[in-house]
Amino acid sequence: MAVGQESKECPLVSHGSLLLKVELRSNPETLCIVRNALGQLAQTLGFSETECRSVVLAVDEALTNIIRHAYQGKPEQPIELCCSRIQAARDGVLKPALEIVLEDRGAAVDAKKLCGRALDDVRSGGLGLHFMRESMDAVEFRRRWHRNQLRMVKLMHGAEPPEGS
Amino acid sequence: MMQISARHLDRTTILDVSGDIDLATSPELRKALLRELREMRIPRVVLNLKAVKYVDSSGVASLVEGLKASRDLGSRLILFGLNSAVREVLQLSKLLRIFEIAETEEQAVAP
Numbered sequence: 680m681a682v683g684q685e686s687k688e689c690p691l692v693s694h695g696s697l698l699l700k701v702e703l704r705s706n707p708e709t710l711c712i713v714r715n716a717l718g719q720l721a722q723t724l725g726f727s728e729t730e731c732r733s734v735v736l737a738v739d740e741a742l743t744n745i746i747r748h749a750y751q752g753k754p755e756q757p758i759e760l761c762c763s764r765i766q767a768a769r770d771g772v773l774k775p776a777l778e779i780v781l782e783d784r785g786a787a788v789d790a791k792k793l794c795g796r797a798l799d800d801v802r803s804g805g806l807g808l809h810f811m812r813e814s815m816d817a818v819e820f821r822r823r824w825h826r827n828q829l830r831m832v833k834l835m836h837g838a839e840p841p842e843g844s
Numbered sequence: 845m846m847q848i849s850a851r852h853l854d855r856t857t858i859l860d861v862s863g864d865i866d867l868a869t870s871p872e873l874r875k876a877l878l879r880e881l882r883e884m885r886i887p888r889v890v891l892n893l894k895a896v897k898y899v900d901s902s903g904v905a906s907l908v909e910g911l912k913a914s915r916d917l918g919s920r921l922i923l924f925g926l927n928s929a930v931r932e933v934l935q936l937s938k939l940l941r942i943f944e945i946a947e948t949e950e951q952a953v954a955p
Contacts, residue, residue, distance in 0.1 A: 682852075710867060711845065729928075732932060739866065740901055743866070743867045743902060806901035806905070809937070810900075817869075
């Protein structure tokens with residue numbers, strides 16, 4: 680059952696091909712390693728420099744939320760990250776896209792907290808979800824089999840991977 | 845990995861920050877900012893972000909805390925050396941306009 684969903688019409692239409700699968704632990708020190716790997720992956724797929732930064736930011740914010748909220752700062756808890764190349768529909772047209780799925784076994788996501796926050800007040804906190812939604816074309820949360828699953832999709836806007844990649 | 849070093853001028857502290865500001869490192873930035881503003885009561889704190897390659901929402905939260913402390917104490921927090929990555933994140937948070945931003949260190953420390 681989906682507990683929260685924010686999508687700009689980007690349903691999964693194929694299982695796609697797996698590009699990267701990583702099992703992580705909920706340690707903040709691992710974030711920089713994931714950022715480097717995701718940046719390289721996005722660049723290899725042909726995303727622009729700005730799009731690469733968006734993908735990296737979204738994944739970093741998602742992992743930060745898992746560490747802080749799902750696991751409440753407890754280290755050494757499992758997180759699974761899968762990246763696949765898929766075909767996703769946008770305006771009725773199939774487009775190649777990068778799909779990123781994160782799974783954790785932490786506390787269930789509170790659907791009431793998935794609305795983000797208004798940005799018109801100056802305060803710290805609550806920005807992570809806003810960054811994820813602004814950076815990606817689709818962001819969906821599900822709770823399945825005692826796991827939180829976050830799926831994010833970034834469409835590839837006609838860019839081709841560099842030669843030799 | 846992030847590093848912070850402080851340079852003390854007349855009534856101004858410049859904090860040179862390098863590396864990534866994320867969940868792991870932002871508490872250190874927050875601590876450094878609040879030490880200069882609240883404990884040392886420095887009237888002007890300048891944050892040199894030239895060597896910062898990445899900032900996330902927890903980093904933005906630390907900057908906002910520093911800004912609030914400076915406003916409460918009647919002091920100034922000035923940022924300079926923002927690269928594209930840092931500027932994009934501040935723009936995304938809609939908080940870019942609330943910070944005092946200088947283009948160069950000379951501008952930031954000018955009387």
